Amino acid sequence: MTLRILLADDHAMFRSGLRAVLETQPDLECVAEVEDGRAAVAETARLLPDLAILDVRMPKQDGLAAAETILAQPGNTTRVLMLTTYDSDEYVYRALSAGVSGFLLKSLPPEEMVSAIRVAARGDAVVDPSVTRRLAARFAAALAPAARNPDVAPGIDRLTAREREVLLLVAAGHTNAEIGARLFVGDETVKTHVSRILAKLGLRDRVHAALYAYRYGLARPDGD
Amino acid sequence: MTLRILLADDHAMFRSGLRAVLETQPDLECVAEVEDGRAAVAETARLLPDLAILDVRMPKQDGLAAAETILAQPGNTTRVLMLTTYDSDEYVYRALSAGVSGFLLKSLPPEEMVSAIRVAARGDAVVDPSVTRRLAARFAAALAPAARNPDVAPGIDRLTAREREVLLLVAAGHTNAEIGARLFVGDETVKTHVSRILAKLGLRDRVHAALYAYRYGLARPDGD
DNA sequence: CGCGCCCTCCCCCGGCCGGGGGATTCGGTC
């Protein structure tokens, strides 16, 4: 089974270079090359590739916006790998929020690029080490205040780790299908999680679940 | 300049295997081997290695606690690489909060282990793809609100007084029928109001309407 | 008066949601 890949970058030189790298691998097939974000979205919808490799900077629509559009499609199965020349905090946060499967620098050696593509295609995520470092620091900083939160949410300890994860996504306003796509599981599974959450916390529906999360500071309304 | 490394794992077999891998690299030197967390902390303090490779599960004190102790030392210069057999969310969060430079599965191929060691030693971070995936999901759900901007509710002025009233009740978690009962109108009427609210504000469903209300301070999660 | 806006109610319909089952796999525990 070959991996069908879409390539989006405004530099023809870079595209052909990457394409050449892909062609060294018999199981990787480049099904489309586009040079702007809008075309990336359109071609992804048309060809349904397994993976879309998007440059952050592109004309008409940048790669971040394109990634958000693609990953927000109901029933989307295309994973997204973001590429950038220089890393930047905002880009990373926005990309991860959108649910991309990878965030890499263009300076990555070809063989590592290939392995990253395979990782992303199977649903795992790969982030450049220099980016991971700051991500980890940010994560640690944001986790510290959460640890010393006074008002403890009643019954939250009865939830499993996965259920808490789903609860936050519900609170962010996502549908079951979207949550499934973001967590790389079926929407049926998400339904089960949501049902258990509601039962364990004694809540009526997902709106109340969202209120619960906000009331006890587990989530913020502006954190989509 | 050689990298001085401390190895902590309770399985002698694994230690010798990893040590053998390290010895294939002229610039990597294993300065100590220990089999429990307490010894890892003590030897790190004594030998001041550049890198400590800690298994999560160890007798006396686990790798997480050891990492926290080591990294919390004032003036510490030893980076920490965590290893685990099976990944688990809590482990990762706790490890990253402590400030480790890497979190890898023991199943990692030797050559990748070596490259990860170099990444960690230079201060960047490396996280196993399967772990990164869930980390990204968690990040998207919980951390994104870090970069936010408060505003005046856009489009709120386009709502009629009645619609604003309904919006608050939706945000409080009421169903259309409940809102109808409270306002002494039919639930059909409430449906119309809700539809207009969603259309005017460009929102998708009542959950997003609730988020909108909280985000712009129109309502509070604890104010029913 | 005619017009527009708001509130109210109604019908159809497709889709998401939540409850009720059940099933499997995988770890961990006893």
Place this chain on the structure above:
DNA sequence: GACCGAATCCCCCGGCCGGGGGAGGGCGCG
């Protein structure tokens, strides 16, 4: 090995929800 919890996926079904219509009545304004 037996048992249990967690996570994943599956089916059925009734109900709420949201979109797209339509259709009255009240109220203010030119």
